[in-house]
Amino acid sequence: MKIIDLSFEIHSGAQVLPGYPVPIVHKWTSIEEHGYYANLLMFVEHTLTHVDVPAHFIKNGITVEHVPLEKCIGKGIVIDVSRKPPKSEITVEDIDKVLRELNLTVGPGWVILFYTGYDKKIGTPEFFNHPGLGWAASRYLARLKVNAVGIDAPSIDYEPYPAHKTLLSQGILIYENLTNLDLLLGNIGFKFIGLPLKIRAGSASPVRAIAIIEPGKETIRV
Template identity: 35%
Template sequence: MKVIDLTHTISENMPVYPGTEKPKLEVASTYEKDGFKETLLIMFSHTGTHMDSPSHLFSQRTTLDSFNAEQFVGKGIVVDCSNLKEGQKITMKYIEAVKEKADIAQYILFYTGWDKYWGTDAYFGNYPYITEEVAEYLIKSKKKGVGIDVIGIDPIKDENLTIHKKLFAETDIVVIENLTSLDKVGNDIFTFCALPIKFKDSDGAPVRAIAILED
């Protein structure tokens, strides 16, 4: 068994969505004074590699803490979209190229290679994003979730969050954003785990996302 970490590390100088405050990691207890170390974490719920729930956009929809834990584990497939250039769309042709595996998978993860810009201003530029047709496929095929290695599944300029709304309006699906290292997973079905912090009425939460590959 091989485990691949798909998660960015949370730090005070990490990239955050434009307009959001960066996280704070304050030393609350020290070895010298208290005999142990403890850290006070202050951050927004959509910091770093994180998961969105339907309640992120709709007040009466499902929160992360109300999902069964089974929701956060499933068969995954990485769809290679790394040939796309700035602002280009992830269309159904990428799904069609791996259709048999995509239909089996419960999580579809799109590899754009955009994580190479993590820590630079370019990360918040015109990254590739999924189309409404792809969103419709995710809904109709009843996927547990969709993930991507950019800041969002909608283009940065779409303040209406069209794709998010299409997915979350009536479907209990989760969205994982800011993934990394998807290029290390390969193109076979694997076990995907993305476990969010469990807090009350959670609209979203940081996750530790991993890929488990069988030998």
């Protein structure tokens, strides 16, 4: 069994979306002074690797502590959109082409991840120029009734937020700011796990997202 870590490190000063405060990890106590070491954390729920839940965009949508945890686990597939131009739209064809080539049907129980490669641009202005899902692709994914959709970029889409509105209204979770998706290219059906913290009335939560590859089991190498 191989575990691939799909999460960024949380640290003071990490790059977040414009409008959000810069995260702070502040030393609260130290072994030298207090006898024990602890940090104070201050950041919005949408900092670095995190999951968005319906309440983020949907009035009266479920909040993070009520999300069915089965949705946070699923069979994974990575769709390579790394050759698309900056800020371009991820289309139905981008997804469909891959599923057709693999002769693969995805639906409930699956997690679809988009590899942009923009995780490597963190700390630069280009970090925000990633491709994003448009309306048609968002509706297409919603119809598939997958558990979740994820991307290795700070957001799954741009204003007016077609993916956030379409997917979250159907109870499909959105993982953002994933990393290391390139290490999963060519693996189908690995186990994705990204459990949120149980934040009361939360709109999202940082997660430790991982992929488990079990050779010879469900994983198909292509």
